Amino acid sequence: MSNLSDALLYINGEMRPASDNKYFDNTNPWTGESCGKAADATAADVEEAIACARKTFDETDWATSHDERYAKVCKFVEVMLANREKLVEISRLEAGAAIGAAARAQIDGALNGAKDLLVCYKEVKWELDRGVKNEMGFDTKRIVQHEAMGVVGAITPWNVPLYVNVGKVVAALLAGCTVILKPAPDTPLMGSIMGELAIEAGLPAGVFNVITSSDPAMAGEMLTTDPRVDLISFTGSTAVGKLIMKNGAESLKRVFLELGGKSAYIVLDDAPEFARVVMSSMVVFHAGQGCAYPTRLLVPKSRYEESVKMLEMAYAGFADKWGNFEEPTCIMGPVISKKQMDRVLSYIETGKQEGARLLAGGNARPDKGTGYFIEPTCFVDVSNDMRIAQEEIFGPVLVVIPYEDDADAVRIANDSIYGLGGAVFGSTERALAVAKQVRAGALSVNGGMSITGDLPFGGYKQSGMGREWGVEGIEEFLEVKAIGIRVS
Template structure:
């Protein structure tokens, strides 16, 4: 598949020459070779994009259009992206290394589902309702928050982009998207799709750039809200900037989720589902179940079964449909993962499989899928987000102890419990302090809120709650004799 380079930025529905000659190179992590370049946006380009979004919000038709009209435009965007889902999946795999089977489902098709959901929700949402007040009738309005800065990561670039863009469009906001500098190509595909729709000029603007320019965008006084997905360190910085400006923000940050295997677990049924839950996207997923909590009575049985299953995973070319584990997205990420493997060994944990670079692959930023056993929850490998194909198996004494270990984390994004008794699983789920949870599986329901407790973030995406995050609410008090 030939990958296209770009020379312009997408601002105000036009392809605009960037203000500098800076370029970003996109590196295929499986080959370590550059596959394309795009312009690197500067602060001047941010100013131009924000001005376009500001004008589109303050003077354009988008905020005042009906929900049905905006829903129709969002549906047009969905249909434009659907014209080449396999090509989109291949592009993202070449950008960041996802196995192609994961890219088809989660990188290319899932954004379509999100768009379709918010297209429908925009049509159904009551943007203005009349209520009886305490003294006189009131009119309550859901009004768009304004210009939104959407800053997205490299691990699920188009999907995380859509978690922000789709509800923002449904609400009537205008958007400036800053994709990660390593994965800008899918954002350009999005821009090309927008050109095929009736979305007015300035409503969506796309400017690939690095961290410094991203911080300038966050700080921009004409931006009303920031929606960010990424690391806790970057999220903390963004949150502090937004706090100082009293600016709205949604932060979806890290995770260190625990999969609790109860004493009655059926390993034959569970392990095939647990592997993708723990190692999805080569372990580069904030919701990955990277801590496996096993009952002490069955610990060795679970360790042996999990170790054998992980050892049999196929590591290789991510474009090959038989590949289970592809490369990490960048050389620096491989170095990070390898450093944590050494930390785990130094802390006294034992590698039961993996822990090295695959010997059969001469190129690519690969690390073997790795299982650590005899892990204590106080170890760094059990507490810090590694963001690679590394799983820690932690023993527990009883269910109360399992819940305590699962909750003993700075994060609270996701989690799972595996048991033959679904009601018992539900009881466990109620006790875990995370934003999403699954009994006997790994799910992310797009019609329901997604987000985290503690350092996993602030606010929610998806569902009605994801739309609400892009509203300001207005109450208009009417005369006592006003008819409702």
């Protein structure tokens, strides 16, 4: 495996090291060893990025020159598309993506989403004519205007870094905001590379800035507490999302949060191709490191034993199909870090202690390499009150829960603090009726795509607030102004 280039800071249009010239290791999850270095930003670097983004928003026409801004963001997306292979390599070495995952959600999903946002931009209405109304004895012409929110702090996770970076950065730039991107310490280069591509695309200096840091909190604390930052767009854990809300309260900062999930995969007893659907529920894609990934399989009690046997076959058949760095069809590699591996393994132990039956997996796999490998794991005989059914594990762990009837399936699906995604399989009308009762932001019926770049994505309950992607995702970065003009 080759090494990656250094991840530098991108501030005011320039790539540069940290002000004290310090770096931290960028670790390859496949090997557990360094695959490059990343600039370790100081508080002074973060301060400079905030000041630069503020000045650029306040003193240039970036927010108001809609056509020119759109053309520049189009060029930015074009350059990202042209660098697809470089982005795939970064996702493989930095995020631990297997080739099959890198070529799908990791990179192509992000790039296709960027193209979708360019199309969605055309649907944004910058000014609406609300007509003339006679009030207080005279006529007033009314206009509703949409304006860029201001300076955006975008704080992104390590699981699908380019996808989330693009969803925030491209949407905010299209809206006319200036942006400071703070990628996760585990995936610094996928943020930094966007600075390099912004230069290549000719994006104006100051509209987009990138800060990389080994400290998971320092830059985020500064962004979320600084009154010069108007909005925080955060994707990550619910616990950190709550802290961001508290930090932003002092300045009444706008906050968009895309947080955790424990999504349900509901298979009704009349699902076409019942066996295939059940077997497809295995949590293996990118080692289960996805916030909207359905990790609770709900199957009817009348077909429970049948489902368990199918899963046993599915996991046995997958045993040699994961953890291969060179295999083009491989979709599951390691988890991101030693810390995450320990977390997932601790949940597996919890599941055993809670009385769930381990059907498959459950072990670390050092024979796969020196990185952070955990077997695809499945628990059956799970009740929804167990911790492994209620808490987000963020690893390759599926829990299987039986239900009595459709109403019981809905009850179990909704018995969660989360409400991000989910899937329902069955005869179309019946499955749609169940999906409409599940309190979550994105529901797939019979395999339909509910998460694409032109659809709004976000959660109910403690899965967050606000929406990313689609027209709604651009509008998250806009203020609304009403203007009344007396005409008589």
